[in-house]
Amino acid sequence: MTSQPPVDPRTGPQPQSTPSEIRANSVLPAHREDIELHTADGMVLVGELATPLDRPPVATLITLHPLPTHGGFMDSHVYRKAAFRLPALADIAVLRFNTRGTSSARGTSEGEFDYAQSEKYDVAAAIEYAEFHDLPHRWLVGWSFGTDLALMHGHDPAVEGAILLSPPLRYSHESHLAEWAAEGKPVVALVPEFDDYLRPAEAVDRFAAIPQAHVVPIEGGKHLWVGESYVRRALQEIVDVVAPGHGELPTTWSGPMEEAEAPDLD
Template identity: 60%
Template sequence: MSTEIRSSLELPARREAVLLTTQDGHRLVAELAAPLEKRPVATLVTLHPLPTAGGFMDSHLIRKAAARLPALADLAVLRFNTRGTTSPHGTSEGEFGDGETERHDLAAAMALVAERNLPVPWLVGWSFGTEVALKWGGHPVAGLILLSPPLRRTSDAELRAWAGDPRPIVALVPEFDDFLRPAEAREKFAVLPQAEVVAVDGAKHLWVGETYTRIALDEIVRRVNPSAYPLPTVWDGPLSS
């Protein structure tokens, strides 16, 4: 029996609650989701929206990436609450650092990737998470995927610092974004030869609606595991892990 993939549907995966420990001594709540019976072909290290505006590891695009992509695209998905952030998964220690001390949080996530020998890590940031990725993403990653990048905390110098880096940077920019729309995004990212700005017609900053969720996840998979693109819209397998 086929099941339409939408909303809160969670497909089978190996899901493990983990704690990340930062260099400055904080424990962060995290989850690692991986394909049920295969080694992942790549890994998404996700960075959530602004916690002071309600962002956390369970923000819908990140939650749905973890719920769907291990089964649909053979990807591992690591998501975590940055310091001082609370979600249904729990509260991470520490206090919000406005994108600065969160460098330790990203480093702790990348340490877990190395410890578990997770393959081909990509940074996937959404809104505030894109700022953390651009500021502190100088880790051994395959590339950056930026959802709704506001470029409010990322300085021009920090952006230009990526100009000599060959790794791809893909910015998915909603047509009706609250902070940075496609035309301005193209101007801002023009300093990076490897940057690709993808305008998403009709979308808004929060990517509300299954149509825009599917576009976002499809564009991620298209870069990270093109053999799984486009993602199916129905699931024909069992629903229990």
């Protein structure tokens, strides 16, 4: 996993005269602000909201990061790159935050890791923040542990559906899947071919409990989505769900662009 870049993408990027390739650490223009989430049990969580620079977002990603006891945090590389790219490339808002007891360069969220139990308040606070700030078409995007949080605590009227990256189905149970089935909201699971915990064939069986769930096998992929080609695949699948009709994400950019510090996983 990775730390926040020292480059501040809020300030002074230099324009590019010709299209440049969007690389692993490219930071495209957006309005980025540090935010705080306040939970019902009195915790303050730190995060960031990235939105399009000069127009309203068409959809909102509420991201739920991987297991903090194994290096997951708001800067986990797929989410960091989503925040760096999607506001500019697809007019999508990206909300990232550290769940309770989790630290990043942004800071440390109050509280302690609670094995997906008290984290229900964290998920609710993030959804409430997005709703209160009129962020449209709110989708939960979980990765690994974050998928369990989405399935366990994310069936909220203010959420349109859930996108799950590398779902292990570790903390979530059949009762949680049944709640999503009853609500009928879309659930899309992006399951790497060589995932460490749940692979596509088993995922199809497990997610059969949610009739409307769609399992997308990611050929050659692994649990951590290492490699720029897999990051691009993840972002494209996400955009296809939350902004249907947008089309293929570009791989070049002709406007201002910064380069962030290289993360541990690219």
